[in-house]
Amino acid sequence: xxxxxxxxxxxxxxxxxxxxxxxxxxxxxxxxxxxxxxxxxxxxxxxxxxxxxxxxxxxxxxxxxxxxxxxxxxxxxxxxxxxxxxxxxxxxxxxxxxxxxxxxxxxxxxxxx
Amino acid sequence: xxxxxxxxxxxxxxxxxxxxxxxxxxxxxxxxxxxxxxxxxxxxxxxxxxxxxxxxxxxxxxxxxxxxxxxxxxxxxxxxxxxxxxxxxxxxxxxxxxxxxxxxxxxxxxxxxxxxxx
Numbered sequence: 001x002x003x004x005x006x007x008x009x010x011x012x013x014x015x016x017x018x019x020x021x022x023x024x025x026x027x028x029x030x031x032x033x034x035x036x037x038x039x040x041x042x043x044x045x046x047x048x049x050x051x052x053x054x055x056x057x058x059x060x061x062x063x064x065x066x067x068x069x070x071x072x073x074x075x076x077x078x079x080x081x082x083x084x085x086x087x088x089x090x091x092x093x094x095x096x097x098x099x100x101x102x103x104x105x106x107x108x109x110x111x112x113x
Numbered sequence: 114x115x116x117x118x119x120x121x122x123x124x125x126x127x128x129x130x131x132x133x134x135x136x137x138x139x140x141x142x143x144x145x146x147x148x149x150x151x152x153x154x155x156x157x158x159x160x161x162x163x164x165x166x167x168x169x170x171x172x173x174x175x176x177x178x179x180x181x182x183x184x185x186x187x188x189x190x191x192x193x194x195x196x197x198x199x200x201x202x203x204x205x206x207x208x209x210x211x212x213x214x215x216x217x218x219x220x221x222x223x224x225x226x227x228x229x230x231x
Contacts, residue, residue: 100158
């Protein structure tokens, strides 16, 4: 079946530190991969996505590369800011399964000045 | 482009009362989802519609939860009677619902309806 496993948090970093949040997946079909971000009191917002192997999604300084060989989609940012404090969710969508989405459990990030 | 609209944003009810949440998806989106997000957890799919048909409701507690999507646009999620463990954020989301590979079908969320059952 389809599932997403995400690195557990919480993660606390100092401003300008390097960020990595690990995400691995299992899929039976041809998934698209996503990272969503949830700021306090808000809904989930799309951060970036990749639709096929070796694609790199990027947005707001965040990047993630779709690695089929390691079934991974790790989120990275070279220099985090206080405003990046949020919960990050890795997700998978299998187009062959009626566009169903599978979410990880979320990783809470706090960036301190 | 208008996003996914949800109402009400916040609701406090007593256990055994009923509550209804409304969702208006992005125009043209065929697929509509209702998720339940308990504090500190990831979203859990309750029900997925494709137009006005149900694709998946396997995790919907049907003894107390119901949802409908009349005319394939707006949707309503109802809880009756509510239990304390229903306290959560109810997220509505929508997507084009296309199988177009290049589309990389993306799901867009509303801001959520926050339910507290006391």
